[in-house]
Amino acid sequence: xxxxxxxxxxxxxxxxxxxxxxxxxxxxxxxxxxxxxxxxxxxxxxxxxxxxxxxxxxxxxxxxxxxxxxxxxxxxxxxxxxxxxxxxxxxxxxxxxxxxxxxxxxxxxxxxxxxxxxxxxxxxxxxxxxxxxxxxxxxxxxxxxxxxxxxxxxxxxxxxxxxxxxxxxxxxxxxxxxxxxxxxxxxxxxxxxxxxxxxxxxxxxxxxxxxxxxx
Numbered sequence: 001x002x003x004x005x006x007x008x009x010x011x012x013x014x015x016x017x018x019x020x021x022x023x024x025x026x027x028x029x030x031x032x033x034x035x036x037x038x039x040x041x042x043x044x045x046x047x048x049x050x051x052x053x054x055x056x057x058x059x060x061x062x063x064x065x066x067x068x069x070x071x072x073x074x075x076x077x078x079x080x081x082x083x084x085x086x087x088x089x090x091x092x093x094x095x096x097x098x099x100x101x102x103x104x105x106x107x108x109x110x111x112x113x114x115x116x117x118x119x120x121x122x123x124x125x126x127x128x129x130x131x132x133x134x135x136x137x138x139x140x141x142x143x144x145x146x147x148x149x150x151x152x153x154x155x156x157x158x159x160x161x162x163x164x165x166x167x168x169x170x171x172x173x174x175x176x177x178x179x180x181x182x183x184x185x186x187x188x189x190x191x192x193x194x195x196x197x198x199x200x201x202x203x204x205x206x207x208x209x210x211x212x213x214x215x
Contacts, residue, residue, distance in 0.1 A: 009098045009203050016090060017199070035159050048179060048194040049149045055081075055183040056148040060116065060138040063125040068114065068136050074185050077110035078214050080207055082180040083150050084117045085198060086167050087127040092117075092178065095201040096131050102204045103135055109211040111182075116140050118176065120169045141169045146176035150194045153177060182210040190214060 021029060049055065059069040073079045082099060084092035096115060106113050113135040117124065124139045140146055155164075155173040165171075179194035180202040191210035193202040 006101070006204075008205075009095060009201055012094050012098065013091060013199060013201065016094060035156075048151055048177070049181060049189055049192055051189055051192050053189045053192075055181065055187050055189050056145070057187075058145045058148075060140055060145060061121060062136045062138055063121065063128040065121060068138055070114075070183070071187070073112050073114070074183065074187060077112065078185055078190070078211060079183045080106060080111055080113045080180065080211070081149070081183060082113070082115050082178075082202075083146055083176045084115055084178055085175045086117050086119050086164075087123050087130065088164060088167065089198065091199050091201065093131060095178070096127070096133060096137075098201075098204050099207070100131070100133050100135065102208060105208055106211065109208070109215055111211050111214075112136075114138060116145060116176075118143050118146065118174070119167050123167045140176075142172065143174055143176055149176075149181060150179035151177040151196060153196075180207065182207060182214075184214055 055070065057069070057071045059067050062068050070079060082095065084096060086092065099113060103113055115133070115135065115137045118140050119127070120141060121139045124137050127133065128137050143152055146152060153175050155175065160173050177194050177196050178198050178201060179192070181189055182191035184190045190213070191206065193206070
């Protein structure tokens with residue numbers, strides 16, 4: 001049963017943004033908005049995976065180095081894939097925790113949940129530990145899998161902060177557009193959400209609705 005008292009992810013994001021605005025000088029907020037606009041203009045060409053498209057199979061390492069394969073997971077039921085930017089992104093962290101909160105409901109609907117980012121395995125492990133996540137979190141170094149599912153952005157050179165470099169194993173400075181997909185057991189995409197604006201995320205309830213339709 002859905003917890004009707006649960007705060008929506010949209011409300012959590014709005015509360016975070018309000019708190020950040022209250023604690024951040026106006027000049028810095030303007031700079032952040034400009035950086036986001038520059039990022040949106042850097043999207044790669046091509047289209048994201050759409051509903052009724054076959055989901056590309058893949059194998060990626062989890063936070064502990066164990067290989068995880070999509071086709072193997074699908075043998076047990078539908079799979080929810082969510083692509084996020086990295087442990088340093090507060091919007092990603094809100095989404096990862098919100099999806100953790102509905103994991104029992106996903107499991108009750110015979111589904112599984114997997115998160116994927118271009119972080120190296122060491123930082124993927126930090127994500128699992130810091131956010132207390134109990135679902136697989138995979139490292140997609142170089143965005144090899146992400147390119148088959150969602151758009152890719154290149155961080156403009158002027159915004160390449162040195163503190164971000166340790167998260168990655170290449171010098172491409174590329175990030176996936178956050179996206180969430182529900183893959184039916186036969187391997188077809190039944191829900192596809194991608195938003196170039198990384199502050200926008202799919203509501204957990206939309207994931208559960210898609211899974212209910214597959215039962």
